[in-house]
Amino acid sequence: xxxxxxxxxxxxxxxxxxxxxxxxxxxxxxxxxxxxxxxxxxxxxxxxxxxxxxxxxxxxxxxxxxxxxxxxxxxxxxxxxxxxxxxxxxxxxxxxxxxxxxxxxxxxxxxxxxxxxxxxxxxxxxxxxxxxxxxxxxxxxxxxxxxxxxxxxxxxxxxxxxxxxxxxxxxxxxxxxxxxxxxxxxxxxxxxxxxxxxxxxxxxxxxxxxxxxxxxxxxxxxxxxxxxxxxxxxxxxxxxxxxxxxxxxxxxxxxxxxxxxxxxxxxxxxxxxxxxxxxxxxxx
Amino acid sequence: xxxxxxxxxxxxxxxxxxxxxxxxxxxxxxxxxxxxxxxxxxxxxxxxxxxxxxxxxxxxxxxxxxxxxxxxxxxxxxxxxxxxxxxxxxxxxxxxxxxxxxxxxxxxxxxxxxxxxxxxxxxxxxxxxxxxxxxxxxxxxxxxxxxxxxxxxxxxxxxxxxxxxxxxxxxxxxxxxxxxxxxxxxxxxxxxxxxxxxxxxxxxxxxxxxxxxxxxxxxxxxxxxxxxxxxxxxxxxxxxxxxxxxxxxxxxxxxxxxxxxxxxxxxxxxxxxxxxxxxxxxxxxxxxxxxxxxxxxxxxxxxxxxxxxxxxxxxxxxxxxx
Ligand SMILES: Cc1ncc(C[n+]2csc(CCOP(=O)(O)OP(=O)(O)O)c2C)c(N)n1
Numbered sequence: 001x002x003x004x005x006x007x008x009x010x011x012x013x014x015x016x017x018x019x020x021x022x023x024x025x026x027x028x029x030x031x032x033x034x035x036x037x038x039x040x041x042x043x044x045x046x047x048x049x050x051x052x053x054x055x056x057x058x059x060x061x062x063x064x065x066x067x068x069x070x071x072x073x074x075x076x077x078x079x080x081x082x083x084x085x086x087x088x089x090x091x092x093x094x095x096x097x098x099x100x101x102x103x104x105x106x107x108x109x110x111x112x113x114x115x116x117x118x119x120x121x122x123x124x125x126x127x128x129x130x131x132x133x134x135x136x137x138x139x140x141x142x143x144x145x146x147x148x149x150x151x152x153x154x155x156x157x158x159x160x161x162x163x164x165x166x167x168x169x170x171x172x173x174x175x176x177x178x179x180x181x182x183x184x185x186x187x188x189x190x191x192x193x194x195x196x197x198x199x200x201x202x203x204x205x206x207x208x209x210x211x212x213x214x215x216x217x218x219x220x221x222x223x224x225x226x227x228x229x230x231x232x233x234x235x236x237x238x239x240x241x242x243x244x245x246x247x248x249x250x251x252x253x254x255x256x257x258x259x260x261x262x263x264x265x266x267x268x269x270x271x272x273x274x275x276x277x278x279x280x281x282x283x284x
Numbered sequence: 285x286x287x288x289x290x291x292x293x294x295x296x297x298x299x300x301x302x303x304x305x306x307x308x309x310x311x312x313x314x315x316x317x318x319x320x321x322x323x324x325x326x327x328x329x330x331x332x333x334x335x336x337x338x339x340x341x342x343x344x345x346x347x348x349x350x351x352x353x354x355x356x357x358x359x360x361x362x363x364x365x366x367x368x369x370x371x372x373x374x375x376x377x378x379x380x381x382x383x384x385x386x387x388x389x390x391x392x393x394x395x396x397x398x399x400x401x402x403x404x405x406x407x408x409x410x411x412x413x414x415x416x417x418x419x420x421x422x423x424x425x426x427x428x429x430x431x432x433x434x435x436x437x438x439x440x441x442x443x444x445x446x447x448x449x450x451x452x453x454x455x456x457x458x459x460x461x462x463x464x465x466x467x468x469x470x471x472x473x474x475x476x477x478x479x480x481x482x483x484x485x486x487x488x489x490x491x492x493x494x495x496x497x498x499x500x501x502x503x504x505x506x507x508x509x510x511x512x513x514x515x516x517x518x519x520x521x522x523x524x525x526x527x528x529x530x531x532x533x534x535x536x537x538x539x540x541x542x543x544x545x546x547x548x549x550x551x552x553x554x555x556x557x558x559x560x561x562x563x564x565x566x567x568x569x570x571x572x573x574x575x576x577x578x579x580x581x582x583x584x585x586x587x588x589x590x591x592x593x594x595x596x597x598x599x600x601x602x603x604x605x606x
Pocket of ligand 1: 035037122149153181184322
């Protein structure tokens with residue numbers, strides 16, 4: 001499922017953004033800001049860059065994706081549904097009792113496409129290191145491992161232990177994508193606990209670093225292709241993004257980290273994304 | 285109007301009491317500092333940080349470092365309060381709490397927010413169901429599990445003003461019935477009698493105290509008289525009261541929003557078997573992870589509502605021998 005036409009990919013990303021709004025609105029809670037900031041990244045991955053098969057989620061040669069910033073799962077769920085891993089109607093059960101779409105990705109609910117449970121920040125890169133290490137050193141595998149991290153998330157010490165380990169083992173089948181939207185819950189990352197300069201730090205840990213506009217799907221696709229080719233080191237892509245991207249009142253506002261829009265604001269978002277008002281309640 | 289409001293109980297999240305206490309304590313104690321981990325509003329540490337910004341330090345999303353920083357503050361004569369969600373405080377920073385804080389007897393207070401299944405839609409990753417077990421096994425740790433916002437306020441004040449050394453205060457996210465008021469007594473290590481009765485004792489903590497009162501009311505309508513105890517201090521545990529309840533009522537049911545294994549009920553059982561063994565049963569989470577849902581829905585599904593407590597109480601008294 002490799003879509004190369006940019007306008008088709010952008011159309012998918014627009015639908016993913018709509019789904020994020022609709023899901024969190026009907027859930028009455030959730031994390032729209034950090035989901036919207038990775039909508040283009042996930043679209044570029046799942047509809048172009050990745051080797052995967054939605055009909056066979058456990059295909060052994062698939063690329064593995066670890067959503068380390070698990071709270072952004074509405075974006076992942078929307079992309080997985082769009083790709084055909086499970087029926088779209090299921091999206092509207094987000095965060096409801098008994099749903100496979102838990103507030104944070106949960107493997108124990110059996111949702112196809114979820115590799116591992118996340119939600120406690122800072123753990124995903126270690127998982128990716130383990131998977132990449134097994135693939136590279138034990139199985140001579142031809143698949144890659146992708147870890148998606150928040151920029152606030154990399155304040156966790158464990159992330160740096162994992163950066164160190166990946167560099168140490170020269171894991172060139174590992175690509176970490178850092179969603180650099182500059183915000184966390186308590187405000188700007190540089191004010192809460194400064195993490196910059198990320199590229200210099202990662203280079204010192206023996207990573208190859210790329211920087212990309214995280215909302216330009218063609219550029220994301222290009223940089224991932226380029227990163228895949230680099231041998232001998234793990235690769236980090238620092239995606240410059242906007243938290244809440246696509247919804248005027250959510251963009252760059254920390255307060256939209258972890259709350260759902262009310263009806264009025266949800267309708268406003270739906271309109272901004274170019275969908276009819278009625279779409280907010282269809283199939284509910 | 286829900287059953288709690290009918291009862292005349294205002295619904296307030298217990299975390300509010302934690303924030304209020306910090307603000308109040310800050311006035312009296314210039315040596316009080318608070319260390320957060322990117323959850324300042326949610327833990328209500330914001331009540332402190334907004335008024336005393338120069339004494340608030342954000343460690344960022346770095347709980348292990350935050351715990352260590354809090355211990356370090358105590359070397360400089362400060363009383364450090366470290367607060368984040370219970371899963372990350374007690375879980376992520378466990379070894380720092382064990383070795384750096386408890387083994388060294390550092391004067392650190394840990395505000396463990398989001399205790400229990402009633403955290404709701406965030407799901408299992410954010411619902412702390414293990415901290416009573418993991419915190420109570422640590423030597424030197426004092427463990428508070430207050431029932432409502434006001435009791436959380438008092439527990440937090442006691443943690444700072446009455447105890448020199450590590451304290452863990454467990455409180456919840458969702459609004460809970462305010463069953464105590466300013467005049468209600470709070471004595472460290474002294475269980476509080478909420479309601480008298482002699483057919484059995486329900487020993488509860490956190491949000492389960494209110495549920496137990498409602499359960500006792502159902503039981504009363506069936507001529508079963510349950511004593512209800514608020515065990516706001518799980519450690520040091522009130523051995524005297526527990527033994528007395530076992531002796532006087534002949535059966536003990538415990539209720540907590542926590543794993544049954546190792547939790548408050550286990551702590552009570554340790555006392556009961558060693559002093560005056562009587563039939564016991566446990567209301568709690570039975571060896572499973574939490575999940576997403578609305579708080580009330582989850583409490584019911586996990587058997588943590590007043591009806592489930594009443595049901596277990598009825599079955600328990602059938603096992604009484606005298
Ligand atoms: C270990 C841990 N600590 C705290 C939290 C609570 N939390 C959830 S999201 C978040 C902020 C994340 O910021 P960032 O990584 O920048 O994500 P984004 O802004 O992209 O949503 C925090 C502190 C958590 N989930 N896990």
